[in-house]
Amino acid sequence: MNLQTTESAKLLSCWGLVLLIVSTAIGAEPAKGPSFPRIANVYGTALTADGGRFHGEDRTLVEVANYDLLIGVGRPRGSAKGDEVFREQLAKLKKINPHLMALHFACSAPYTHIAPQEKALASRQPGQILPWLLQTDGKPIAGWPGTYMLNMAAPGVVEWLAHQTAPAVHQIGYDGVFIDCMGPHFDSWACEIATGKPYTVDCDADGKDDDPEKLKKIWTDAKTALARRTRELLGSKAIFMANQAGPSTYDQLNGIYLEDYIDAILDRGMSWETVLDKYLHWAKTPQRPNVTVLGCGSAVEPPFEPFKLSPEERAKFLKRGKLRHGRMRFGLATTLMGDGYYSFDLHTRWRGQYWWYPEFDAPLGYPTGPCERNLDGTWRRQFDGGLVVVNPTDWDASVELDQLHRDVSSDQVDRRFVVPRMDGRIYVPNDGPIRPGTLPPAEPALTMTGPAGIVERDGNLVLRDGQGMAILIGRSGLIESLCWDGQELIDSIAPVIVTDDKWRNFDTADLEHQVGPDDILTLTGNRIYGQQVIEFTQTLRLAGGRLESEYRWRAKTPLQLRAFRQSVRFLPRLFGGTRLRAGENEVLLPKKVAEDPNLANGITSAILSIGDRGSVTIRLPQSGHLVDDRYYNGPGYLLAFYPIAGEIAEAREWSYRIEINRNDAEPATPAGGQ
DSSP states (O other): OOOOHHHHHHHHHHOOOOOOOOOOOOOOTTTTOOBBBBBBEESSSSSETTEEEETEEEOHHHHHOSSEEEEEEEEEOHHHHHHHHHHHHHHHHHHHHHTEEEEEEEEEEEEEEEEOOHHHTTTOOTTOOOBBOBBBTTTTTBTTTOOOEEEETTTTTHHHHHTTTIIIIIIISEEEEEEOOOSSOOOOOGGTOOOOOOOOOOTTTTSSSSOHHHHHHHHHHHHHHHHHHHHHHHSSEEEEEEEOOOOGGGGGGGEEEEEEEHHHHHHHOOOHHHHHHEEEEEEEESSSOOOEEEEEOSSSSOOSSSSSSSSHHHHHHHHHTTHHHHHHHHHHHHHHHTEEEEESSSSBBOOOOOOOOOGGOOOSSSSOOOEOOOTTTTEEEEEEEEEEEESSSOOOOEEEEEEEETTTOOOEEEEEEOOOTTTEEEEOOOOOOOOOSSSSOOSSSOOSSOHHHHHHHTTTTEOSSSEEEEEOOTTTTEEEEEEEETTEEEEEEEEEESSSSOOOOOOOEEEEEOOGGGOOEEEEEEEEEEEEEEEEEEEEEEETTTEEEEEEESSSSSSEEEEEEEEEOOHHHHTSEEEEEETTEEEESSSSSSSSOOOEEEEEEEEEOOOGEEEEEEEEEEEEEEGGGGGGGSSSEEEEOOOOOEEOOOEEEEEEEEEEEEOOOOOOOOOOOO
């Protein structure tokens, strides 16, 4: 261990650093790995002499062995006997499930539970860099509740973190280790996460607030070094997994935990295909076996320290989360598009629930090939034992099979099924007879095509013009999709309102709608963030291939807006490689993510060609700009303008209008015609 200063060595020594390099055999996963679905449990397991424990609740070894991957497995502490008990129980688990792997939670890269020593802080010399991340005034920075941020620039910190990994494998008997928070960036999200206090960062002890780009490079380089050193200490056969990670650690890892990536799709507008690409990429790391996990939370948010709640309060949170079946199915079906593991639990603040669903027992066996995209936007993958379909679109989708199948979720037996929007299904062959399912059908269907008028289901609205054009409005009142003849052209038409640099959107509240003459739809409600409230009215008219959307806003309280962005977002899958016409200018829409996301400025009218079918014209009320939103993990190209910002007085009003026209292609002139 190469510590650069004696003082750092003393501080790290007080952290209880013990270097234990004891060689033992590490069991390898059988070549083919567990059958599908592959289910993981994150932070929920402790092996004891009585079997397994989950946050004080007894679990039998049979229950624990249902899982193929256990992350953050606890064990009895305080004596060598505890390690022996752990090994005995793990051996029993592997007799029940030979594919099961148990990983030790070794450390978190950006923070530690070890509190800064007051003496060390008080005696720090000018320019001295300590292991804890300090502010310009010398005070530490809180991380996740109960922890303190580490200074990844401090001498010895990377080495100290790396040496927390090897003993778990070589001495205790874990299959591998897990390091939390290895994303290739500075972990600003964790700084004072619970308190929300403002903070500065002074990693180099120069008394100045550090530049964010400088911090990003230091932390990225440190995490890269940590991954390489950890692999050296573990050896080539042990499992090494991380939460998030960057390209520079790809070759060192057996996979990563894509924490809350399904939530990012469902709650934060991240592109499903962007998540799929990242997931499939990490499922192919050269280190084998791969243990990439795609994680999904229930979106039921408990407080930061849920175990301070009463048992009754905790039970209410758990019951609500466990019943989010559609969310669970969507995440599972997405995971089955690749070869990784799936986890579903309550929330990032409270993981590890032992929730088991019939879909987890589906006898799929092994895939017969890769996943494939259908024309309607759904994806499917064939397995030895059945078919998995995921519908990441905003519309209900029909599935027709060439023989009878059983829907594992509903027990319906048929050849024809409907997969609701943002949902997924597993179908296994069945001899019949045909029978209805136990789940209520998704009616009325939210389909792209159909007669003119308005359809409503579960707070979602579909507005059709009867001539092939349709829009879907979600529960938040935002236009989530615009289609033409069964093909989605525009991914969203939405205002994003933010008040700080974290770009947290104002929530929609008190949403109501009213249908007027000629199926003119009026939406009213409020957008709320903390104590700030904006009242809105949106009028939508869709007829004859033309959408007119008029917005009227009124500040019900004083506002402090960092940004108010109104955007129209359209899809690279359809328009990538084509040219957008803006007045006399043309802009090439890149197929791959642009190195410079800013594609054009000063746009008030844009025409998008749809091949020989015609084109779509988008008209904005003021000058806008075009960006490749995939650069920021968004789904596509964003045409946006900013009608208002800054300090807004109470009762101030503003309005604007957006028009989108369908332009049919001119019929070809017959040869010899006039």
